[in-house]
Amino acid sequence: MGQPGKRPPLDVVFLSGDIGGNLPPTFAIAGELALRRHRVTIAGVRPRAQSSAPTGVTMVQLPALAQMDVTRPTGRFGHRPALVRMALGRGTARDVRSLLARQRADVIVVDGVMLTSLREALSTGTPSAVLFHSLGKFWEQGMGNPALNGTLRPFGLSPLALLERCAARLLPTDREIDPAGQGRCRIAFDWIGTTEHASPPAPRAPENPPLILVSLSTVWQKNQEDVYRRIIIALGQLTKGTSAVRAIVTTGGVPIRIEQPLPANVELQGRIPHEQVMPHVDLVIGHGGHSTTLKALAHSIPLLVLPLDPSSDQPLIANVIERNRLGRTLSANALPETIGKTINDILTDPAIVAATARTGERLRGQNGARNGADWIERIGYGP
Numbered sequence: 535m536g537q538p539g540k541r542p543p544l545d546v547v548f549l550s551g552d553i554g555g556n557l558p559p560t561f562a563i564a565g566e567l568a569l570r571r572h573r574v575t576i577a578g579v580r581p582r583a584q585s586s587a588p589t590g591v592t593m594v595q596l597p598a599l600a601q602m603d604v605t606r607p608t609g610r611f612g613h614r615p616a617l618v619r620m621a622l623g624r625g626t627a628r629d630v631r632s633l634l635a636r637q638r639a640d641v642i643v644v645d646g647v648m649l650t651s652l653r654e655a656l657s658t659g660t661p662s663a664v665l666f667h668s669l670g671k672f673w674e675q676g677m678g679n680p681a682l683n684g685t686l687r688p689f690g691l692s693p694l695a696l697l698e699r700c701a702a703r704l705l706p707t708d709r710e711i712d713p714a715g716q717g718r719c720r721i722a723f724d725w726i727g728t729t730e731h732a733s734p735p736a737p738r739a740p741e742n743p744p745l746i747l748v749s750l751s752t753v754w755q756k757n758q759e760d761v762y763r764r765i766i767i768a769l770g771q772l773t774k775g776t777s778a779v780r781a782i783v784t785t786g787g788v789p790i791r792i793e794q795p796l797p798a799n800v801e802l803q804g805r806i807p808h809e810q811v812m813p814h815v816d817l818v819i820g821h822g823g824h825s826t827t828l829k830a831l832a833h834s835i836p837l838l839v840l841p842l843d844p845s846s847d848q849p850l851i852a853n854v855i856e857r858n859r860l861g862r863t864l865s866a867n868a869l870p871e872t873i874g875k876t877i878n879d880i881l882t883d884p885a886i887v888a889a890t891a892r893t894g895e896r897l898r899g900q901n902g903a904r905n906g907a908d909w910i911e912r913i914g915y916g917p
Contacts, residue, residue: 544914547639548576548665549630549651551599551620554751555825556645556667559706562729563643563665563906564591570907577633578620578645596633598625621647622691630654640914643704646673649691656699661913663702665906668824669854670705670714670723672847678720697721701913706902707828711858711893724909727900730825732832734898736813743778743799744816744881747835749808750785751821751842761840761866762792765819768873770797777878782811817880819873822848822863827855834894836886837861838876840868859889 546567550560560576565588568574576587578596587593602616620626627650634642634654642655646666655662666673676682677693686692697703705723709715714723738744748765750758762783769781781800783792796802808829812818818830821842830837837855841848841863852863862876880886 541915543570544572544640544911545638546572546574546641546643546910546914547634547637548574548643548645549578549596549648549655550576550645550665551578551596551602551648552580553617553620553647555823556647556665558825558829559665559667559729559902559906560645561588561591562903563704563706563910564588566903566907567910570911572911575637577630578626594633596626596629598623598629617647620645622650624650626650627654634658634660641701641910643910646677649686649693649696652696652700653690656696661701662699663704663910663913664697664700665704665706666723667706668847669707669712669850670719670721670725671712672850673705674714674719674721675850694720702909704906704909706906707824708831708893708897708900710896711854711860713854726905726909727902728828728832728897729902729906730829730832730897731809732829732894732898733809733813734894735834738814738816743780745811745814746779746781746817746819746877747808747811747815747830748781748783748819749826750819750840751823756842757866758842759791761821761842763794764868764870765840765873766792766794766796766800768870768877769800771870771874772877773797773799777874779877779881782806817861817877819877821866822846822851822855824851827851828897831860831890831893832897834891836880836890838873838880839863840866840873842866858893859885860893861886861890 548560548564564574564576568590575592577594578599580602630651631654639660642660642662643665644652644655646664683692683694702724704726706726706729708728709725772779784803784806812833815835818835819838820826822839838861839852839855841852855861856863862880
């Protein structure tokens with residue numbers, strides 16, 4: 535649709551929270567709507583250092599989520615208590631109810647995790663959409679689980695029942711590599727394509743060794759420091775002949791202590807704009823996060839995936855990468871020697887290089903932010 539034209543701007547409220555990979559599609563679509571002169575509010579996201587909201591978007595707090603900080607180390611149960619509070623917490627529902635009672639909204643967009651918030655949004659009668667942030671197969675496996683739906687139904691929180699009442703179920707991923715896009719699916723997703731921006735690979739001078747980017751997660755995860763340590767050891771062993779590489783290791787704003795001396799071919803950074811460095815990168819070593827994975831693929835970069843959280847979407851994404859010949863996957867416990875050998879295998883496999891080139895070209899033709907904003911305008915303005 536683009537510009538609203540003579541129609542009045544819409545008031546769009548996004549209900550979300552910072553759990554890492556959900557922010558890129560939220561910010562991308564919200565930013566696109568703001569560029570079209572709509573009034574956009576994002577509620578619930580706790581600002582991070584060195585990051586900012588999209589221009590023209592208003593950020594407000596949900597008190598129940600104000601102390602949520604997924605970059606910090608946690609105890610035995612990790613971030614699960616905070617995620618449960620975000621998804622099902624009464625306090626979160628109460629905050630959302632209060633916000634929607636005092637703030638006008640033409641469209642409400644709810645993070646896929648936030649079931650109690652979605653129930654509150656639907657209860658207002660305002661057209662509401664859900665914004666997901668991973669492969670559709672992951673959401674189908676979780677939200678389509680019969681036992682989960684049966685348990686939550688008495689509380690008005692059956693995921694499938696709530697999703698059926700939504701005006702849209704926006705899925706910002708690539709349908710071709712998503713198993714949910716191949717055949718029948720219990721959730722009627724509205725596929726909008728990736729919201730990640732990318733450019734074609736830049737030529738590399740023959741005398742320069744391949745450049746590797748390590749980007750594990752913007753969320754603290756157990757044993758993350760040890761995984762970084764073994765990756766850095768592996769990279770430090772790749773300095774000679776045809777196996778030589780350069781590497782940039784980023785910690786994504788998570789307070790990681792790298793106490794070992796850095797090899798000469800490894801540079802350590804906190805946060806760097808991926809869109810600046812990725813055109814020059816030959817391989818990304820990641821944890822299987824959806825946003826980092828799609829951004830790398832959009833730049834035609836193969837991946838080495840070491841899933842850190844077996845209960846998350848990371849193992850599924852790793853499996854998809856391996857099955858589509860877009861890289862390889864290893865256990866997070868892999869030894870440096872295994873990591874180093876797999877790096878060389880990926881960089882010298884012509885089938886992987888060709889598959890990632892084709893995938894990158896396809897993803898660069900998608901515009902999930904524009905498509906998501908178009909959907910929201912259709913919902914807000916009606917037929």
